Each structure stands twice: as structure tokens, then as C-alpha cells.
Amino acid sequence: MSTIEIDQASRWYGNVVAVNGISMTVRPGVTGLLGPNGAGKTTLIAMMSGFLAPSAGSVTLDGTAIWRHTDAYRAIGLVPERELSFGYLTGREFVRANAELHGLADPGAATERALDVVEMAEPAGRRIGTYSKGMRQRVKLASALVHDPAVLLLDEPFNGVDPRQRLHLMTLLRRMGAEGRTVLFSSHILEEVEQVARQIEVVVSGRHAASGDFGQIRRLMTDRPVQYVVVGDDDRGLASALIAEPSVVAVSLRPKGGVDVSVSDFGAFTVRLPRVAREHGIRVLELTPTDESLESVFAYLVGG
The missing domain is CATH 3.40.50.300 (P-loop containing nucleotide triphosphate hydrolases)
Structure with missing residues (x-):
């Protein structure tokens, strides 16, 4: 051996x-x-x-x-x-x-x-x-x-x-x-x-x-924060509502519309997002991952 x-x-x-x-x-x-x-x-x-x-x-x-x-x-x-x-x-x-x-x-x-x-x-x-x-x-x-x-x-x-x-x-x-x-x-x-x-x-x-x-x-x-863009009909209201969620690490408004969301628990986030939107009368139009490439995952491992 x-x-x-x-x-x-x-x-x-x-x-x-x-x-x-x-x-x-x-x-x-x-x-x-x-x-x-x-x-x-x-x-x-x-x-x-x-x-x-x-x-x-x-x-x-x-x-x-x-x-x-x-x-x-x-x-x-x-x-x-x-x-x-x-x-x-x-x-x-x-x-x-x-x-x-x-x-x-x-x-x-x-x-x-x-x-x-x-x-x-x-x-x-x-x-x-x-x-x-x-x-x-x-x-x-x-x-x-x-x-x-x-x-x-x-x-x-x-x-x-x-x-x-x-x-x-x-x-x-x-x-x-x-x-x-x-x-x-x-x-x-x-x-x-x-x-x-x-x-x-x-x-x-x-x-x-x-x-x-x-x-x-x-x-x-899978435990790393995951980045998403959420687009709704009230971005400021959506950002304000999401930052109160335990599964959300950070939010920021995008200059051309939409909200950048950093999520620590994807499972909890997917359950809560539609409920939060409904509770605040907001329509979610789009949910897009922004860093799901392998390169972003490896970069996270190096930086972690």
C-alpha cells in the first residue's frame, strides 16, 4: 500500500x-x-x-x-x-x-x-x-x-x-x-x-x-449562504418584509429593480417567501439564483 x-x-x-x-x-x-x-x-x-x-x-x-x-x-x-x-x-x-x-x-x-x-x-x-x-x-x-x-x-x-x-x-x-x-x-x-x-x-x-x-x-x-434575485410589484416592501425572516442573511435593492437576497436556509426560505408575499399583499414575479455555478461554490469554500 x-x-x-x-x-x-x-x-x-x-x-x-x-x-x-x-x-x-x-x-x-x-x-x-x-x-x-x-x-x-x-x-x-x-x-x-x-x-x-x-x-x-x-x-x-x-x-x-x-x-x-x-x-x-x-x-x-x-x-x-x-x-x-x-x-x-x-x-x-x-x-x-x-x-x-x-x-x-x-x-x-x-x-x-x-x-x-x-x-x-x-x-x-x-x-x-x-x-x-x-x-x-x-x-x-x-x-x-x-x-x-x-x-x-x-x-x-x-x-x-x-x-x-x-x-x-x-x-x-x-x-x-x-x-x-x-x-x-x-x-x-x-x-x-x-x-x-x-x-x-x-x-x-x-x-x-x-x-x-x-x-x-x-x-x-449546501450550508453556505445562497444568493437570489427576487422581483415583485413592491420591491421596497418585499425587502423590508424579507429582512425580518430568520432564513435571510441580507437584502439589498437592485438599481434597476428587484431585491438581492442572501439566504442561509434555502428550505425555510422557499416555504416562507410565498407566505410573506401574501401577508404583505405583494406579488412575486420572479425568483432567480445568481450564484449556482460550481465556481461560486468553490470560491465560497476557499473564502470560508
Whole structure:
């Protein structure tokens, strides 16, 4: 069993900081690396897999720095997000090439074992260029597993995969975590992470925002104040009435009409809003969330 330790790791490109002072521990089992697009997830995975050196801090596998450490590379399997550019190879040829690069004693047998694990033995004789997105993901996974690594890193493995293939990949990852491998995969969708990962690490704008099991992360997200715009036929009266509600944190009038409302308990607010409006003789014309994007949720976690 292996553990990856990231200690105050940063990575920058000129004046651009991709990862900023992140510390986290990735242990055996399945860990989800959650964050919006552009958060630094791919850079983190590149440092964990030995493809990038940290500009500052350290990234170690079982206490040894990963960068330029050949033995560490033998223990790591990587499934990158980028599409395969070897469409002219068959799936079997692609997986076997990786087995030979690792110098395995019996690359043929290792190739067939890896293809069997991901249920790709039958179509492995076809060229990769004819594969569906899900099949390409599975053959990439077979290539990453061919040397039986203790650590498996996957960058957005569910992107563009149909529901049946997604379910199959999720089942595979859970099984590998249960076998004692250290599995980390990145995603920008909380629901994907919840279905697979025991532990979740949240990153945004290159920083570590939160850490915990999915229940803890879900509570952090749902307990935050939520912003809405309420438009009625009497904005001032509505604002005055809403500020008295326990579920409302703050209200302000919008210059062009409507009321900005910050809500701490969405459930209570949805029950009370129509009642308050009726009690004060106000017609509610529109209720619109203003910050329901993942980016706003992650930004809240960073600031909290």
C-alpha cells in the first residue's frame, strides 16, 4: 500500500501560478480531486505522476520524491485526460507497447491481463481510431494497469463517457480501491465523486479549498449562504418584509429593480417567501439564483 504526500507544493509558469502551496495526503482507497475547470487539477496530477517538478514544496511517494525517481514511476499508473493520438494502433498494440516500455518479463501476458480487467479483450484487435469514447478510456486504463501499479491517477476519466460506460468505470475504480491500491481521479462534478470516492479533496484557483468525506463536503456546499434575485410589484416592501425572516442573511435593492437576497436556509426560505408575499399583499414575479455555478461554490469554500 502506498501513500502520496503533497507538502506546500506550488507550480508556476512564468508569472502564472497554476498550483499555490497545496498540502494533502492521498492514501490507499479512492480519493476524488474535485474542482472547476482551470483549478489546477491536471497540474497536480502531473506532479503526482512525475511528469512535472514542483516549483516549490514537495510531492513524495512513501517518503521519496517522485520527480526523476525511476522506482516511483514503476509504482504509478496514469490515465491522462487528453485523447489518444495513436488511432492507427490496435488496443492490444497500444497496451503492449506500454508493457514493453516498462520492461516487463512477459509483456504479452501482462497485456492480456490488463485488457481482461477492463473488459476490452474482445475489441482489442481493432484500431483505437474506431473506438467509442468509453472504449478509449478503458484501453487507456488498461495501459496504466499493465505493470500492476500500486497507485492509479486518472484525470477527468468520465468526461464524454456514456452512462453505461461511466457505471463500468466507476465499478472498476471502486474495486481497485478495495484491493488496496491508491486511486485518485479528478472531476468537476460532485455527484461523480460522491459515487466513487471515500475521500474528497477540493481545489480552486490553484489552492486547496476543503478536505473530507463527501458528506462533509456536501454540507459545506449546501450550508453556505445562497444568493437570489427576487422581483415583485413592491420591491421596497418585499425587502423590508424579507429582512425580518430568520432564513435571510441580507437584502439589498437592485438599481434597476428587484431585491438581492442572501439566504442561509434555502428550505425555510422557499416555504416562507410565498407566505410573506401574501401577508404583505405583494406579488412575486420572479425568483432567480445568481450564484449556482460550481465556481461560486468553490470560491465560497476557499473564502470560508
